[in-house]
Amino acid sequence: MRAQLSADDVALLEAIAAQVGTPTYVYSADQIRARFQDFARALAPLDPLIAYAAKANSNIEIMRLLAGLGAGADIVSGGELRRAEVAGISPQRIVYSGVGKTTQELAAALDAELFQITLESLEEARELSSLAVAAGKAASAGLRVTPGIELSGGHQKISTGCTSTKFGIPLDEALSAWQEIHALPGIRLQGPAIHLGSQMLSLEPLRNGLELLDGFISLLKSEGFAMDTISVGGGLGVAYQTSDRAPPLHAYAELILSYASRWNARLILEPGRWLVAGAGRLLTRVIRVKQSAKKQFAILDAGMNDLMRPSLYDAWHEIAPVAIETGQSCVNYDLVGPICETSDIFGRDRPLPVLQSGDLVTIADTGAYASSMAGNYNSRGLAAEVLVENGRWRIVRRRQTLDDLLALESSL
Numbered sequence: 311m312r313a314q315l316s317a318d319d320v321a322l323l324e325a326i327a328a329q330v331g332t333p334t335y336v337y338s339a340d341q342i343r344a345r346f347q348d349f350a351r352a353l354a355p356l357d358p359l360i361a362y363a364a365k366a367n368s369n370i371e372i373m374r375l376l377a378g379l380g381a382g383a384d385i386v387s388g389g390e391l392r393r394a395e396v397a398g399i400s401p402q403r404i405v406y407s408g409v410g411k412t413t414q415e416l417a418a419a420l421d422a423e424l425f426q427i428t429l430e431s432l433e434e435a436r437e438l439s440s441l442a443v444a445a446g447k448a449a450s451a452g453l454r455v456t457p458g459i460e461l462s463g464g465h466q467k468i469s470t471g472c473t474s475t476k477f478g479i480p481l482d483e484a485l486s487a488w489q490e491i492h493a494l495p496g497i498r499l500q501g502p503a504i505h506l507g508s509q510m511l512s513l514e515p516l517r518n519g520l521e522l523l524d525g526f527i528s529l530l531k532s533e534g535f536a537m538d539t540i541s542v543g544g545g546l547g548v549a550y551q552t553s554d555r556a557p558p559l560h561a562y563a564e565l566i567l568s569y570a571s572r573w574n575a576r577l578i579l580e581p582g583r584w585l586v587a588g589a590g591r592l593l594t595r596v597i598r599v600k601q602s603a604k605k606q607f608a609i610l611d612a613g614m615n616d617l618m619r620p621s622l623y624d625a626w627h628e629i630a631p632v633a634i635e636t637g638q639s640c641v642n643y644d645l646v647g648p649i650c651e652t653s654d655i656f657g658r659d660r661p662l663p664v665l666q667s668g669d670l671v672t673i674a675d676t677g678a679y680a681s682s683m684a685g686n687y688n689s690r691g692l693a694a695e696v697l698v699e700n701g702r703w704r705i706v707r708r709r710q711t712l713d714d715l716l717a718l719e720s721s722l
């Protein structure tokens with residue numbers, strides 16, 4: 311159980327709910343800053359490019375905050391490129407991954423002269439080469455290789471290092487791919503990249519991945535290829551519940567250091583979740599409590615469209631009322647959203663103090679892969695986002711209105 315909210319926090323959340331409404335994501339700038347600084351300090355001996363994985367939370371103010379601390383960005387779409395530019399991140403600190411970059415997206419990345427476009431297939435490399443030749447440019451590129459490690463992330467759906475994945479090029483095909491791409495005009499192939507998966511709660515898959523990457527690097531060197539960059543991706547996990555044993559930062563850093571210190575190339579790290587997950591809460595109100603002989607449901611005004619992780623990955627998030635009076639008895643609730651799907655459930659049989667309609671509840675650790683994965687299912691507008699800094703708060707994304715939504719449909 312996380313520490314109970316302080317009286318100041320309760321007052322802050324109540325004020326935000328009263329003025330901004332619910333559901334609202336509430337982020338702590340101080341926590342994000344502290345996480346980034348800890349991360350940067352632990353890896354400092356390697357002077358890496360820390361490219362924040364924007365997909366974890368692509369709010370421009372959060373990206374701007376991280377950029378101000380020295381972060382670059384790991385992006386996966388033209389939309390994230392635009393966000394990184396607006397947040398003031400220099401193109402020379404941006405790496406662009408993703409299996410399905412469109413022609414327009416590749417052209418935009420080329421035009422922006424990004425630090426690295428990480429290629430995920432030979433077909434993509436050939437297309438980038440023709441675009442670069444036509445534009446009279448040379449693209450700095452990386453090549454993502456897939457070491458073939460099963461269940462490298464915290465869930466099968468977020469494991470990306472296995473052989474059957476769509477990502478990257480399998481290690482046993484990577485040398486010939488490297489040779490072909492290296493010979494393509496308009497591409498300056500500068501280094502290999504791996505990303506094994508997200509929410510890694512054990513360092514073993516990463517250790518295995520680094521070992522295999524290390525072997526590939528030696529092979530490339532023995533073939534006479536030089537490398538300027540090496541990316542080891544993101545993936546460091548966080549403890550969503552007390553039984554989660556997330557690897558300590560120092561152990562992760564020591565592991566990376568033990569390999570990267572002999573590579574003699576610029577290390578790229580792409581952390582997302584670890585930097586921002588714990589800095590966010592989803593603030594929501596109980597619409598009503600529904601009782602039956604078997605179950606007590608607390609129906610919240612946040613739905614799976616605001617936080618998909620539980621329905622998508624069976625993910626666990628701590629859920630607690632904002633105001634808890636001492637000595638209250640507990641009831642086991644299923645905490646559900648209002649969406650017409652059985653999977654719209656945030657927690658089952660959670661013992662919580664008696665809830666009533668109108669009570670405020672927070673869903674913890676929703677700074678990563680919550681707002682950035684949100685959608686409009688059931689014609690629900692995107693929730694507002696608030697950033698708290700030095701005890702003051704401001705709206706960093708207003709709530710999407712129904713008019714915003716309907717404006718896109720031409721039949722009106």
Ligand SMILES: Cc1ncc(COP(=O)(O)O)c(C=O)c1O
Nearest residue numbers: 363505508544545580581582583
């Ligand atoms: C290529 C790449 N890099 C970095 C990340 C960030 O992962 P995480 O948020 O787990 O650190 C991802 C996420 O899946 C990714 O696909």
